Amino acid sequence: MIFFFSERTAPRRRRTLLRSAACCVTLAFGTANSWAIDKTTTTKPAAPDADAKKTAPTFTGQAALLPADSITHQTLTVGAGKLSYTAHAGTLTLRDDKGDPTARVFYVAYTLDGAPDDRRPVSFFFNGGPGGGSAFLNLGAAGPVALNFPAGNPTDGANAKLAPNPDSWLGATDMVFIDAVGTGYSIPVKPEDANKTFYGTKQDARAFAKAIELWTSQFGRHASPHYLVGESYGGIRSIEVATALQEQQNLILNGIVMVSPALEMKFLDPAANPLAAAMLLPSLQAANLDGQHKLTPDAANEAYGYAFGPYLSALAGPPPEGDAAHSFYADVASRTGLDAGIVARLRGAPDPQAHDVRSRDGRLYSLYDGTLSIADPFPEGVDNSDSPDPVLFGFGRAYGSAFEGYASQTLGFHTELTYDLLNLNVNRAWDYRGDGELIASEIPALRKLLALNPTLRVFIANGYFDLVCPFASSRWVAEHIPVGRDRIALHVYPGGHMLYTRPATRTALSRDVKAFLAP
Structure with a gap:
């Protein structure tokens, strides 16, 4: 999750809310295995030497509230197997052309113990918004711990519970979840400059590409297969970051995984x-x-x-x-x-945002899942902006509090900061322009990536009931790619925008992604 627009930056129809040619479209269901997870030991990184202390930046404001990195060693039991892994919660420092710090970028990395780094894939995850933190994909789909909602009431965020994730992608890839600057625990050093420095399609891609290069260098993973995983606006972000990695950081990807992706801003205004x-x-x-x-x-x-x-x-x-x-x-x-x-x-x-389209028989249906509804607080009719979406403003918010507790209690990352799950100020400030374009265009960029990299593969997952980033948009785009169309795998599952909130669909998605990542 998640894709949403503010009134100032949205296409005309989208205001406070958002909104397979060569491949198989499947209805996918599955069953979960038994599991258990145990936290074993907690360590802190070694203290820096005297020379490092001299050059370490001194932060002020909110950036100073981020603690030192925390490393924990844990195990995840899935069925009869056990995965031992290291969880590293920490920050990367981005700098400007003068070498001065511009942001502290928060990440959580899960690396499988004992795996050969040169053959072990590493996947870099981010969410969308713009303005969404990475907790959605971490606790929703791929991480070793998942947030589960009551089976009888999937909109009940108050009673959502964290539990070991039997569908974690850890068996197939190391994972690095990165919060975009201004979201989650990623903090700009100079907030007054953040709009110009980070809050735009091109600026954001440069920042992510550099953060990925920093992590790759710090942990010696240049020889590993590299993947990007983006959700919602993260589809656009993945194309932009892949381009920036290739052109600015000399890192060529093996593949991209997109979950409920927005692929082109021009496709988001049906009116x-x-x-x-x-x-x-x-x-x-x-x-x-x-x-x-x-x-x-x-x-x-x-x-x-x-x-x-x-x-x-x-x-x-x-x-x-x-x-x-x-x-x-x-x-x-x-x-x-x-x-x-x-x-x-x-x-x-x-118009799926219109109240008279979403409200039926006293129920208000979600843009993010056309089958999911809550009691309509205004069944007599109301301005569209007063029709709260149950995903964006309801149970989806549970991921923020859940991640704060998980980061502190399990990952050992203690901070006074609130985890900024959905930063509407970032969304309102976003600059969607491209290089000489009023709105950046992603399909030409994707065509170039597939042509320049003849082994790049793309996996796209959509939910049937997603009215924000419809599954037909992914299929249409894939059908009109002239080079590399056979390297785009399309999968459609029962579910909405956050398709992984359905346990059976999360299992099916995990199974298909693992097959995609397999050598």
Whole structure:
């Protein structure tokens, strides 16, 4: 998680909320193994020598509240096997061209004990937003500990519990979770300069690329296979960081894993872009089919074909009139389960953020999962901005408190700082421009990466019910990549934007990623 927009930076339709050609699309389910996790020992890094002390920077403000790195040695038992690993919670110092510190970047690294570094993959994780910390992927999908929500009420964040993660990716890769500057525990040294230095598509990519290079050098992992893992806006970020790593740090990746990715900013405004509306429709239809227990891969394929065939033609052409209009709007309403009058008023392009689209039968449905709902606090109708999303403003916030406790009690990283899970100020300040572009364009950059690196592979995971970053957008992008399309693996699972909150889907995602990472 997570992708969200502020009013100032969003495309017109997105305000406070956000929102497979050559590969198989599958419904995936699985069962978890038994497990146990034990914390064994805690150590601190060796004290720096006298020369190092002389050159170590002195921090002030919030940057001074970050403690020394903490190293713990732990085990994770999965089924009959046991994984012994080292957890390193610490910071990396970014510097400007003069050598002065600009940020302290927080990370958590999990490295398998006894594994040969030159053959052991290392994956660098980040979330999205912009403004989201890495706790979502760490405690949600891949780390050795996972936050589980009550099976009978997945929106109940108050009773979410941490437990060992039977689906951790640790068996396949070492993992380094990095908080973007201004999120989590990553602190800019000079907050007044952070907007210009870090809060933009290109600036952010440079900072991540340098942090990855610093970690790789510090721990001697240049010979390891290298992967990026990004969620939501982390899809855009992964393309930008991969480019920056290659061009600025001379590090060429082996692969990229994208979870519920945003791939192109231009695809996030269905009200203004018929192509974006076509990308959204299959997710609306999938959520409706799931409620009727009729969702199958074939049904999802049919929805995709309709969206990019008759539906897109109708939206892109002159607005239908008379009987043609009635027939078209009725078809869209039948497919999505929405009221035909609302569909007609919106001219066949439903806005999933609109209250009258999200509110049905006293329930308010989430942008992040079209099958998930809470009791609507304003069933009589209200301005869209007063319709709280249960993921963004509800149970999803539990990851922040859970990570604070985990970092302190298990990782031994003690700080007075609050873990900044979703920093809306960073989001509002974000500069989406590219090099000479009003909005950075990622598809040309992805084409170049695949062409310049003939062994680069890309794994994309989407949830069927995600209305923020719809699964059809990933499929459409993959279908229009001229070089390396056979190296893009698409997977679609039952779930929403944070598809890993469903235990069966988290298991399936872990299984598929491990196969992708296998040599």
